[in-house]
Amino acid sequence: MSIFITGVAGFVGTNLAAAMLKRGDKVSGFDNLSLGSARNVEAIRRHGAFDFEVVDLADVDAYRRALRALHARSPVTEVWHLAASSDIAAGVADAGVDLRDTFMTTYNTLLLMKELGIGTIVFASSSAVYGDLGERKLSEDTGPLFPISNYGAMKLASEGVISAALESHLQRAFVFRFPNVAGVPATHGVILDFVRKLRASPGNLDVLGDGSQRKSYLHVDELVDAMLFVRSRARERLGYYNIGADDEGVTVHFIAQQVVQLVAPGARITFGQGSKGWVGDVPKFAYATDKLSKLGWRPTLSSAEAIRKAIGQIAEQERAR
């Protein structure tokens, strides 16, 4: 297997590439380093030979040149497409962010796969495609799909062009709808935000929203494990799976308390108004993960355990900066 990963220097990409190298795959990847970092690339290199280049995947000409050269050196057998703008709030303020970094990266990836004759894509989609369906447990076949962020819309659009491409040039596709994921190297997200706020002002933690938002979390180690598991076990031509913990999740209130306890014991927590942390934030969601568990995979950590593990790791990461 010679695997090409987009967004390889990001949070999930770093962990995925390391796991693949460890098991002996040939791994290459591009990243524009907007959220990923050279430090992450160094972390990957510790696990084996790794072909890396800084490329902006939204720039189709640059992407084509770089991928052709890579493919000529060492033919790519499948693409894991993780590149996206994970800053959901930025994409609500300016739809161009997700158009470019979340959708056009997918569009360009498919175009180049067609040109180069690469048949298999594994795509990092998101729970954000479901929008806000209130109390409903989200199964893979749940509809309607009305995202409430441009991030969610452009992930949905990406799923759409992938499924359409299966009718023409693509041979096989996996769509993994990620939950909230926690761990290191953290580049964004609520835990990192809280840790940084408390390091800047240890006496007080201001929380966006009233803290009642409740979401399920998965640790990144388990996310990577689940993806590799499904990739090897699923038999469908289009395999689409929710990946997540099958529990009711934890509240932002809980996360804030846990971070305070570890990073700045005694700090006062101040909550804002409303159940949404920001426009485009889905206040509550929980996955039905029957499809994944039927295939034989279950997380070992609950949402609360994943959060606690990640807080320790992120606090350590920030101390080392």
Add this chain to the structure above:
Amino acid sequence: MSIFITGVAGFVGTNLAAAMLKRGDKVSGFDNLSLGSARNVEAIRRHGAFDFEVVDLADVDAYRRALRALHARSPVTEVWHLAASSDIAAGVADAGVDLRDTFMTTYNTLLLMKELGIGTIVFASSSAVYGDLGERKLSEDTGPLFPISNYGAMKLASEGVISAALESHLQRAFVFRFPNVAGVPATHGVILDFVRKLRASPGNLDVLGDGSQRKSYLHVDELVDAMLFVRSRARERLGYYNIGADDEGVTVHFIAQQVVQLVAPGARITFGQGSKGWVGDVPKFAYATDKLSKLGWRPTLSSAEAIRKAIGQIAEQERAR
């Protein structure tokens, strides 16, 4: 009401604008005339004062200049966005067609509505967002949504950015998922294709696919009637409706026979292989239209009657060319 229609010179746009003008609305519209025509615009003008301009909506700068000027002359109160590439097969061969004409036209429309503070959009979506779900009756909440054409993918993407925009700048949205629509002025579609083939060679009709494709059809007069009905009656902030006939539809075989009977009696019909007319063609679909009928609207024509009416009109249109 001052209504702005994108794709106004196309098949549905022409009929919609005429109906709105007839009931006294102020109507304006842009079209790039790729499928629409100046002759269609003249047909609209017979019904009243109509502000029209040739504009490529995929070119955001040109679109912005033209819409700003229009909005300054006569403030737009709502947008009916119909512009799209309706040539599904062309979009399968080249994904850029639907990226540009089906998705970027929506993206640009939303961007300009944000800039100009226009709060309401009515969007012409499509049954193509459902992909190929086999025998299932398609209700509005049916999932999963895995389109099999780039046209379907870019309609789904358009729905996504519209629902996301409702979380920020947009006030209200209607998403109408069109069925197969028949009538005049025909610009594309199976009936027009058959009529033209028979006029070119009256002794024989070659049909793509084995003729078993079965789809429900609505006459364009009824489609326009349904849209105006839902727009005035529905109360949701995001109103999404399948519009179609609640029957099992008709086969391509039936359509071919009807066209032959009217246009070239005695012509031999030759069928191809496979249940799909072309890549990206959904071989069978039928709508559940409970949501629409609960609101109080039902078509008066069955799929078969709509087809027969349209064949007569399209044959007449082609004779007049």
